[in-house]
Amino acid sequence: xxxxxxxxxxxxVDVRSLVFWVGGALAVYGAIHIYPTVISATxxxxxxxxxxxxxxxxxxxxxxxxxxxxxxxxxxxxxxxLGAFLWGAVIVxxxxxxxxxxxxxxxxxxxxxxxxxxxxxxAPLSEEPLKMLGVVALAFIPGARxxxxxxxxxxxxxxxxxxxxxxxxxxxxxxxxxxxxxxxxVVASFxxxxxxxxxxxxPTFTAITGAGxxxxxxxxxxxxxxxxxxxxxxxxxxxxxxxxxxxxLEADGNVLVSTVVKGLPVFVFVLVMxxxxxxxxxxIFVSAxxxxxxxxxxxxxxxDTLLTKKGRRHAARAVRKASGxxxxxxxxxxxxxxIELVSSIVDTAAGSDEVAMASNEVREARQALxxxxxxx
Numbered sequence: 001x002x003x004x005x006x007x008x009x010x011x012x013v014d015v016r017s018l019v020f021w022v023g024g025a026l027a028v029y030g031a032i033h034i035y036p037t038v039i040s041a042t043x044x045x046x047x048x049x050x051x052x053x054x055x056x057x058x059x060x061x062x063x064x065x066x067x068x069x070x071x072x073x074x075x076x077x078x079x080x081x082l083g084a085f086l087w088g089a090v091i092v093x094x095x096x097x098x099x100x101x102x103x104x105x106x107x108x109x110x111x112x113x114x115x116x117x118x119x120x121x122x123a124p125l126s127e128e129p130l131k132m133l134g135v136v137a138l139a140f141i142p143g144a145r146x147x148x149x150x151x152x153x154x155x156x157x158x159x160x161x162x163x164x165x166x167x168x169x170x171x172x173x174x175x176x177x178x179x180x181x182x183x184x185x186v187v188a189s190f191x192x193x194x195x196x197x198x199x200x201x202x203p204t205f206t207a208i209t210g211a212g213x214x215x216x217x218x219x220x221x222x223x224x225x226x227x228x229x230x231x232x233x234x235x236x237x238x239x240x241x242x243x244x245x246x247x248x249l250e251a252d253g254n255v256l257v258s259t260v261v262k263g264l265p266v267f268v269f270v271l272v273m274x275x276x277x278x279x280x281x282x283x284i285f286v287s288a289x290x291x292x293x294x295x296x297x298x299x300x301x302x303x304d305t306l307l308t309k310k311g312r313r314h315a316a317r318a319v320r321k322a323s324g325x326x327x328x329x330x331x332x333x334x335x336x337x338x339i340e341l342v343s344s345i346v347d348t349a350a351g352s353d354e355v356a357m358a359s360n361e362v363r364e365a366r367q368a369l370x371x372x373x374x375x376x
Contacts, residue, residue, distance in 0.1 A: 012080040012144040019140040027086065030094020034166065037097055041173040048176025048186045052169050055190045060085070060165040063203070067157050072281050072309070074343045076154060080144050084155040087134035088162025088206070092127065096163075099126040120246040124238035127163070131202070132209040132234055134159040139217045145347070148284070149214040150277035153270075156210015160203035167202070168193045196256060200244065200263030204270045208237040211273050240266040282307050288342050292350040297362045298338050306338060323373045330369040337365040 014020050042049040068081060103126040107118050135155050138144040146152055171193065175185035193201065212233025216226045244266070249258035289303045298306070305311040312335050320328025341358040348354050 011077050012083045012138055012141045014141050014143050017141050019137050023083075023087070023091070023137050026091045026095070030091040032094070033097045034090065034094040037170065041170060041177065045173060045177045045181035048181050048183055049173045051183050052172040052176065052186045052190070055186070056165045056169045056172065056194070059168075059190070059194050059198070060161060063161055063198070064158065067154065067161070067203075070154060072150070072278060073285060073306075073339050076151075077144070080138065081155075081158055083144075084134060084138060084158035085162040087137070088131060088159040088164070088202070089166045090162070091134065092130045092159070092163045093166040095130055096127060096167075099130065102126075116247045120242045123245055124241040127202075128205060128209060128234060128237045128241055131156075131159050131163060131206040132213065132237070135206070135210045135213040139213055146214055146217055147346075148218055148277065148281060149211040149273070150281050152210040152212065152214020152217070153207045153274060153277055154210070156206040156208070156213070157203045159210070160201075160206030163206075164193075164198075164202040192255065192259065197244075197259050197263055200240075200265075200267040204266050205237045205241045207270050208240070208266075208273065209233045211277060214277075236269070240269070284346060285342055288345045292345050293341065297341060297359060302335075302338065306335060306342075319369075319373075323376050327369065327372045327376070330365070330372045334362070334365040334369050337362045 012020065064081070064085060068076070068078070100123065104118055104122040107122040107125070108115070111117060111121070135146065135152050138155055139146040139152070144155075146155065168189070172186045172189035175189045176182055179185045212230045215221075215233075216230040218226075220226075221229075244259075244262050246262070249261055285307065286303065289298050302315075305315045312332075316328050316331045316335065319331040337358070341355065341362050344352070344354045344358045
């Protein structure tokens with residue numbers, strides 16, 4: 001029997017994994033420490049906190065859905081995606097309540113407590129390693145299946161998004177508190193941090209380290225190269241974070257301009273990383289098809305079509321126009337089964353039971369398409 005749902009990767013929930021239980025303990029620890037801060041802010045300005053919560057919850061949901069739709073070949077587990085988000089929203093935010101002030105004291109002791117550079121140095125040093133550890137933790141759980149730089153980049157975006165939502169909720173609420181509980185500052189903070197700075201804030205910082213983690217665990221290249229890229233990705237994220245928080249370009253008081261000028265480089269950097277990672281995903285896909293899949297399951301023309309979402313849509317649309325809606329739906333189903341077959345080969349190996357099952361499902365899907373077309 002054929003399955004109608006798109007393939008998803010495994011879940012990070014693995015009771016046999018020590019990393020899973022450590023993550024759970026850290027989540028409890030983070031929640032315990034962030035809870036008083038959230039409650040205090042809410043009690044001081046209930047209306048401002050309510051508006052801030054609505055705005056940032058909506059922001060997180062929309063952003064997460066966009067990221068979730070970024071998959072190129074297989075749909076990543078929604079549960080694992082939620083776990084990545086919660087790592088940033090609860091664990092990093094909770095530990096950050098303690099780590100950030102402590103790091104600020106350390107940095108202040110080195111460069112002077114009156115220096116305006118303290119936040120730009122302390123925040124990256126405390127926050128970026130904590131966020132990166134979320135992707136590392138997932139990589140140690142087989143069910144999360146972080147195998148490529150694109151996998152790491154994806155989960156890095158979600159870890160950073162989780163932290164961004166919690167931190168920005170508190171920032172916006174505090175802005176309202178400072179103005180007597182007014183809602184206006186909350187909205188202004190949301191526009192600046194979410195609308196203007198959303199493309200180059202915590203999600204993009206952690207996407208950089210996430211891609212480095214994904215490359216490290218991909219097994220490609222020498223150990224020295226993988227360690228160098230992992231370390232370099234963390235240093236790059238810390239640099240961009242520090243630049244974004246720095247007092248540079250703020251002398252004239254134009255926060256909007258300084259935010260864009262300082263944030264645009266990290267957005268471009270992540271965009272380039274994303275394109276490179278996607279190119280690598282396509283190369284893995286082509287290699288698996290050409291090496292292990294016979295042409296009766298995936299023809300050369302179908303292989304090229306499957307490489308892009310646009311190509312899949314056009315191919316299915318062409319079938320629908322020629323043979324009707326049912327045929328178009330059957331063509332999409334065949335595409336999903338072919339992608340699942342390639343993914344099963346990449347995850348296991350040619351000849352495994354999973355590959356054999358996926359191969360049969362491709363044959364069934366092709367037969368179903370031919371039957372619908374012939375009935376026209």
